[in-house]
Amino acid sequence: MAETASVRVGHCCPDAPNVDVHVDGEIAFEDVPFETISEYAELPAESHEIAVTPHGDDEAVLDLTVELEADRAYSALATGMLAEAECTVLSDAPGDVEADQTHVRFVHASPDAPAVDVRVANGGPTLCENIEFRSASEYVPVDAGSYDLEVLPHGSDDIALSLPDTELDGGAAVSAIAVGQAGDDSLGAVFADDTQ
Numbered sequence: 001m002a003e004t005a006s007v008r009v010g011h012c013c014p015d016a017p018n019v020d021v022h023v024d025g026e027i028a029f030e031d032v033p034f035e036t037i038s039e040y041a042e043l044p045a046e047s048h049e050i051a052v053t054p055h056g057d058d059e060a061v062l063d064l065t066v067e068l069e070a071d072r073a074y075s076a077l078a079t080g081m082l083a084e085a086e087c088t089v090l091s092d093a094p095g096d097v098e099a100d101q102t103h104v105r106f107v108h109a110s111p112d113a114p115a116v117d118v119r120v121a122n123g124g125p126t127l128c129e130n131i132e133f134r135s136a137s138e139y140v141p142v143d144a145g146s147y148d149l150e151v152l153p154h155g156s157d158d159i160a161l162s163l164p165d166t167e168l169d170g171g172a173a174v175s176a177i178a179v180g181q182a183g184d185d186s187l188g189a190v191f192a193d194d195t196q
Helices: none
Strands: 004-012 019-023 026-032 041-044 047-054 062-067 073-079 086-091 101-108 116-120 126-131 140-143 145-153 161-168 172-179 188-193
Touching: 004 026, 004 172, 004 188, 062 073, 062 086, 101 116, 101 126, 126 140, 140 145, 161 172, 161 188
Parallel strands: 004 073, 101 172
Antiparallel strands: 004 041, 019 026, 019 047, 047 062, 073 086, 101 140, 116 126, 116 145, 145 161, 172 188
């Protein structure tokens, strides 16, 4: 049986149209809109040519080669504005999650936002600090439950994004991905299930 890896794609470019994602010359994900994170797909654990095109177009706006390792999971996110788009590849390895906890990480995919901290509102703990554009925090284990989360520029108390009533389910792993732009008040977050 061939060794495989799990791969999903995300469209995090605010000014890009819906896109098709080609793997080794074949469309693997079609008509993906902004702020969408796909389900995981299984690919052979080897080197693959990835190209991203506007939906229905053959001209790639992004192309790269990725090397996939067996029994690993990856998120390949198109990040930045269209003219400077890059593919940010993250390894999704939340580890074993206890039934009463959630492993959560924060992914910074907002092209004009500074490095950020993420904390629980109303004097709660800071979950991760100084997360820069095109990077992700480590997975943080938290007790399952509902949280009011705040995203702030690093070292500041000015709230850039509020995420009230964020449900974190026991036994699950989650990526909170910041998308949109701070400058035009379109900043938001997409939650992706990292549970394998």
